[in-house]
Amino acid sequence: MSTIAFPGAPAISRPFVDRVHEWLTTVDHKRLGILYIGFALTFLIIGGIEATIMRAQLVVPHNDLVSPQVFNRMFTMHGTTMIFFVAMPIVFGFANYLLPLMIGARDMAFPRLNAFSFWLTAFGGLLLYFSLLGASGLYGAGNAPDVGWFAYAPLTSQTFSRGHSTDFWTLSLLVSGIGSIGTAINILTTILCLRCPGMTLGKMPLFAWLILVMSVLVLLAVGPLTAAQIMLTIDRYLGGHFFDTQAGGSAVLWMHFFWIFGHPEVYVLVIPAFAIVSEIIPVFSRKAIFGYPFMVAATIAIGFLAVAVWAHHMFTVGLSSNANTFFVMATMAIGVPTGIKIFNWLATLWGGKILFKTPMLFCLAFLFQFLIAGLTGIMLSAAPFDWQLGNSYFVVAHFHYVIVGGILFAVFAGFYYWFPKMSGRMISETVGRLHFVLFLIGFHMTFDFMHVPGLLGMPRRIYTYEPGRGWDIWNLIVTTGVAFQAAAILVFVSGLVWAYFRGKPAGNDPWDAWTLEWATSSPPTPYNFAAIPVVRSRRPLWDLKHPEDPDWKYDQ
């Protein structure tokens, strides 16, 4: 159907409609990866606008810029969008694009399932936003969902949530969840079955190992969420009473279901961030990753622990002291493998020759910010401390430190690092540095100072607050930071567009890197490699570049 483009051959110009058709019907992992990323970036902008509306409302006490109803819809849509339609697709996008290239395969194991999964996710996102038009329903009540992104029962019951806004929320997560499961199966199969000759599991790039663990977590976590959405729909339309407290159902049951999904989900997002950082730090330190087997073991340990800590989101719901104590232990235990990771990245830097290119700047900021996010996580894991901090702005600051300071910084690093491979062109270092500085300032203004009102008793999800609580100045600073973040995103997007059309040609291997994706052309041909490579170590390109000192002599 599509013609194979040979490297160096003159690009054949085709009609626009044909090119759109190719993108819509593609089963190529690289194109699907780019579709995932483009989809996620679009929703990142939308979710960012929602956050900006909330911050504008909270800039002063008793503000009435938006009504409480609108504010409640904003935080519901912001949370749902950012988790399900920004973070997950962007992670899947990078995994899709990079995995086959990194393990020397020609595509994912199930290309059609891959396309199906992407379009389900995309459909889910559109369904969520269609609620703005379609959710009025019989009662004329509500438009976008306003139940919060974890949608605690019984707020979602027919009694309290009339119209169809909650149904759009439920169904969009149900649909995109099926897409996530499809992608997870695809990734697992690809890693287990399509590695190139010589690439044993122990010789895979760390990226592949981490994405493997992520996929297992997706399979474990999304099932309960899907089940919960089906139960909720049964409650709403078929007279079920799973979560209907008026008829003997249990609100706490919903919390268990949601957080059995919700906590592993955090690791579904953060493990790929670890994966990106674990690829970039070695290249710009000019050293092999320190303690590869320990990094793998730590990731697997995180994976196991991640499914045993969900009730730390529920320390305030009145669990027994025994249950609270168990979940304190399990949660704190995650600090150990996470610490091992930070120390191994530190040891990779140690003794290297650190090059401060844009991808590395984002990775270094990631290290500091993830350290702080981990430490505030330790504070929250001490259940009694959580009785004060839980559901306050301290928690909001903590998880934004993880998701923005950790995951988004890593994703930006990944953009600057792999964009030359995806497009064949470099993003200018000036744009990169400007983006980095602006975003760093904006991030710290917003999320450092957001901890403080939490310590001073400000709960989350309030559309306005009382003057005289000592929260005003902190909220003002937090909102000001948003302007810097928005400017940074503007620089980033325009930098991407500029680079795509006018960037300097990248060549195959602009960073002098070591994994297989840099062995093929930029952008890679549809079949990735002219001949399937054969590898002998974790850094096949190092072996090629340093025949006198190859890795395979040392790999454990």
Next chain:
Amino acid sequence: MSLIRVASLVLVGLCSVVTTASAQPTPSLLSPTNIFAPVSTPAQTIHGLSLFVLGVTAVIFLVVFSLLVYAIVRYRNRTDDNAEPPQVYGSSQVELAWTVIPVLVVVALFMASARVIATIQKTARPANAIDVVAIGHQFWWEYRYPGLKVVTANELHVPVSDPANPTPTFITLLSADMDHSFWVPRLAGKTDLIPNRKNETWIDPHETGLFLGQCAQYCGTQHAKMLLRVYVQPRAEFDQWIQEQQQLADTNEAVSEGRHIFESTACINCHTVAGTPANGTFGPDLTHLMSRDTIAAGVAENTPANLRQWILNPDAIKPGARMPAMGLGQHEVEAVAAYLETLR
């Protein structure tokens, strides 16, 4: 690298904000809801633990932060040659060290937390404790004193507790509709009120005064305006308050018009005025409305103007509140307000 320096300055700034917040000598000045200004045993116990956790995490932060900064500065590329640095693949001894040390830290933090959990959750209820049942509603608080036959709303009164001879208040937490959370930071950590479930919390304030808080679990449109007010009073004053609240409502012939309107419209479907036919339970008990400082769950001061505005159109004060505008005329509002103002 100047960028790195900027980053480190910002991060040090964050650390100092968090730690100075805890080290403030008079932190209550920062906010009436500061978690670092506890005046009741559960909040004080948590405060002790939080200082320990903050101390441990601050040390970890300083150590790792310094190592990172040192590595980044020390090992930055300073040459133009293309020589690669020596390749080091790992070290099991080092890995063992940075596994064992964090394990020990985690064990210490866990033991400290477990102890505080047991202290707070397993405290036995002494015989002289005050019992209160708090019921969360969209979007207000109902308080019942079962032994004392008192029902009130939004303003909880409890006696001060002398540490030498404690008279704690044990609060049973229920909900009529939604998940809510009872959080008065200076008195105790938060505990949720969940429909179809019974939770419990307790406080023993050591100081008299008014302590503020608000609902900490999203419960619908007006979650933000479900404010908590706890009045801690000397024992004698508290006993007197109880005695007043036990009385039936005043009957005053001068306001019979307003009373008639109140009793012949939907008001009585939701509100109780003890000693009259009004016995609804969906909204706040109004028997002693005028003994309260605020209306609408702490949102507005209980002034004549606010009361009239509220009766006329609750949405003007609290959009999304469950009380509907009753469609009363100006004269009827005035009459009803005059009646309510006799409910002392």
